[in-house]
Amino acid sequence: MSEMKERRDEGNWAKPVEDLVPSNVPNGALNTVGGKQALSPIQGFGKMWQKTYSVTLQGADVSPQEVIAVWKAEFPTFWPRSASFYAPLTGIEPGEVALLDAPIGGGFKLSTGVFVLYADEESFTFMTPQGHVFAGWITFSAFRTGEGPTTAQAQVLMRAQDPITEIGLTLIGHRKEDAFWLATMRSLAARFGVEGAPERKTICVDRRRQWSRAGNVRHNVGLRAPIHTMTSPLRRGSRDSG
């Protein structure tokens, strides 16, 4: 049996879980995540992409640790208004599950969530659940190169979860996602008084599609998005009266 030593990264990682359980389902939020499993890019279907969005906080006297502390604490405020992030009650901590709504076009919203896989003072990582648009993780980090200013970065390592989301991402989704994260990085920079010029770098890590994962489509939350969007006022109303 292997010994269990204390590691420096011990508290930074989520503990193993079978199924995801959100700790906070606020009024208006739809829990499509409970009972699902988190997926890595390996379990996805489409091409694998690494997308990096960064902004240099030129002129801001702020350390990487300070940037990450603010980013965690005020995470929902940096998102475009069209999307909602329902932070866990205990904040962005390893093992927590957060729900979110994101616009997918046509007036519909995708209700999904993320699992906090990792968090330390200089970075935190979300892992996506079954049914999300993509399988993978998003790492938010801040760093300094030499004596230079702090740079904030969001890096997505992903595959579309199924053939339908692969088509959607190819046609419009990647562009919408780029716009979403670039707007987020601008908002983050503005929080530190910087008129940031965020940059994007996209690398196709693997051009192959994993047809053995095409069956992920059975979890696709987007297919139910029209129903979820239309019943949203009913959910809000029933919670208000309850």
Add this chain to the structure above:
Amino acid sequence: MTGFAARSGGDGVGVIAIEGELTAGSEDALTAAFTEATSGGEQVVLMDFSGLDYMNSGGIGLLVTLLVRANRQGQRLLACGLDDHYRQILELTRLDEAITIYADEAEALAAAAA
């Protein structure tokens, strides 16, 4: 000390011994070790994690891209020397579905040769 030492494990297996930290900053060193470990046409690469003492999510991301590279070249990745903590992380991130885990190098080399 952080480093990645590559050597031959015999029978078409390259071994990379991971020492110290595995983070996003390890990319160049790990890629170089992978290239060296497969320079003799090895089709199996065994990563020995017994010297690992720190890994963040950037390190796990590196393992994914290394796995893609290996698959693209028709190579298999194996792992050994993981303590309970790092084994749990590979399970949590579901990398264990693509990287077969063995207790130690001898067991991994025996399995690779079988």
